[in-house]
Amino acid sequence: MTAEPGGETAGSEAAQALEEAADSPGLDFLARSGFAVLALLHILIGSIAASVAFGGYGQAETSGAIGPLARSEPFGPLLMWAGCIACASLALWQFAEATVRVRRRPTRERLAKGISSGSLVFIYGSVAATFAAFAGGTGRDSGDRTSDFSAAVVASPAGAPALGAVGALILGIGAYFVFKGSARRFRPELKYFEDTRRGHLLNALGVAGHIGKGVALFLVGLLFIAAAVNHQPEESTGLDGSLQALLDYPFGAPLILVIAAGLICYGIFALARARWGRM
Structure with missing residues (x-):
């Protein structure tokens, strides 16, 4: 069965229109x-994490950073x-990166970009939804x-293995961030990298x-996997829960400070990308 030329042309025109809109x-x-x-958000979460390391109070997570801003009056x-x-808008831009902008590239490049930018569509979209909720x-x-989501996954037909797969996916994203940072794969994202x-x-x-953010994601992934293995979805409480768990270990507070510094560095880097990033 062959594709209709008209349908193929319409699809190409739609992709071209989406690419033009994305540009x-x-x-x-x-x-x-x-x-x-x-x-x-990364700077605020990193600052809260540093406070937690010194015994202070705070929720080192997205809602912990957004909540105080939402309660500020009158804005x-x-x-x-x-x-x-x-x-x-950033999620939409990443969607274009994962789809129409790579449609003429080799299959391997399209797949890699689809995975990397596709995961960012979900992440940025989730942050947008959190802002909308507040x-x-x-x-909340x-x-x-996160705990409610884990409980719903465990209660689904896929059960605990699906929650473990979520944890493995987050581990993979964390490992990618560590690799991206250590290999300096972020350099093409900025216009200014002269000597x-x-x-x-x-x-x-x-x-x-990137390494600090990768380690933070790695900890979250481990918490998901531990919740799946122990059949206790309430244990998967995101980054804040991971950092609180680290405080039970002798090396916990110093490691939290390292992660906090990494998150703050990532925040400053993201601010530079907002100004000098290649879009």
Whole structure:
């Protein structure tokens, strides 16, 4: 059975239209704003994590960073909707990266980009949904939402193995971030990597930030896998739960400080990408 020429042409035209929309100045601005929002969140989460390492109080997770902003008067709701639009636009931009922008490349490149950018579509979309929930007054603790999600997965026909697969996926993403940082694969994302003081600084921030974020994701993945093995989905409570668990070990607090520094470095790097990133 052969494809209809008209249908094939319509599909190509739709892909071309989507690519042109993704390259528009408006989406470019909003996607860069999304990187700036993510930068702020990583810096806030890293700061909270550092406080936790010293025995302070705070939730080192997305809701822990967004919650205080949502409660700020009188601009809380406005900040929430602005963050939602920015992160949703960044998710849309990554969707174009995973689909129409790579449609003419070899299959292997399309697959790799589909996995890397496709996972970011989900992550950025989740952050946008969190902003929207807080804007609508229904924001919840990220740890509770993660635990509820884990319980739903375990209760599904796929059961605990599916939750373990989620953990393995997060481990893989974490390992990718560590590799990306150590191999300096982030360099093409920025326009300014000449042999200058700025280039050296951004390179150091990129290495430390990606590795720190990768280690944080690795810990979250381990918590999902432990919850699956123990058949206790309530144990998978996200990054904050992972950091709290580390405090029970002698090396816990220093490791949390390292992760916190890495998250802050990643936030500063994301801020630089918002300004000088290749889009």
